[in-house]
Amino acid sequence: MSLEDQARCVLTVLLNRIGNSEQTEIPLESLHRCPNCDKATESLASPYCSETCRDQAAFVRQFRAALAAGTILTPEKQVVFGERLWWLLGGGLPLRESRIPESAKRQVAKRSDGKCETCGAPMTTVENVGSGCNRPLHLRAACPRCAKTKSYRDLEFSQSPQVAKLLVSFANRVGASTPIRQCDDPDAWDWRAFMAKRRNSGM
Numbered sequence: 001m002s003l004e005d006q007a008r009c010v011l012t013v014l015l016n017r018i019g020n021s022e023q024t025e026i027p028l029e030s031l032h033r034c035p036n037c038d039k040a041t042e043s044l045a046s047p048y049c050s051e052t053c054r055d056q057a058a059f060v061r062q063f064r065a066a067l068a069a070g071t072i073l074t075p076e077k078q079v080v081f082g083e084r085l086w087w088l089l090g091g092g093l094p095l096r097e098s099r100i101p102e103s104a105k106r107q108v109a110k111r112s113d114g115k116c117e118t119c120g121a122p123m124t125t126v127e128n129v130g131s132g133c134n135r136p137l138h139l140r141a142a143c144p145r146c147a148k149t150k151s152y153r154d155l156e157f158s159q160s161p162q163v164a165k166l167l168v169s170f171a172n173r174v175g176a177s178t179p180i181r182q183c184d185d186p187d188a189w190d191w192r193a194f195m196a197k198r199r200n201s202g203m
Ligand SMILES: [Zn+2]
Pocket: 034, 035, 036, 037, 038, 039, 048, 049, 050, 053
């Protein structure tokens, strides 16, 4: 199976869960909480408590929009959403990693002197950092223990409790007929308006 098809399989896991809600989230809506996770935050730069929350909320909105428009059925979209989902679940970017050019890998290996850039053990792979591109600046040499990118077929990872919990939450939020969280609504969510209200609400 190609990596593209494997990414689509990841997405299928989410699509199959839609409609089988196992829990109901009741958000604590407040101007002083992260709209994605309810953690208290007073940031004046972003509504969210972290980049992770910002990215999760964007995924839910984009997914809801794609479901509404029916574009989620196209294979290309499914590959993109599947790859994105795997990354948000913490599995890294296997598809992107498979496309890192040899020349970039060699540059990174030279930079790191053949060592893992996290722990110093001998490196075995080069992986993307964050959602970055293939420039060496956005790449990192890693040993098997420190590598963050998991194979799409890593069952131990994909069946771990924290991944299962996130999948349930995404399925609930993506599949809800009415958006569960205000930041889930692709039509109505306006982070600038939210921030203006936070600033004016006197902290
Ligand atoms: Zn948060």
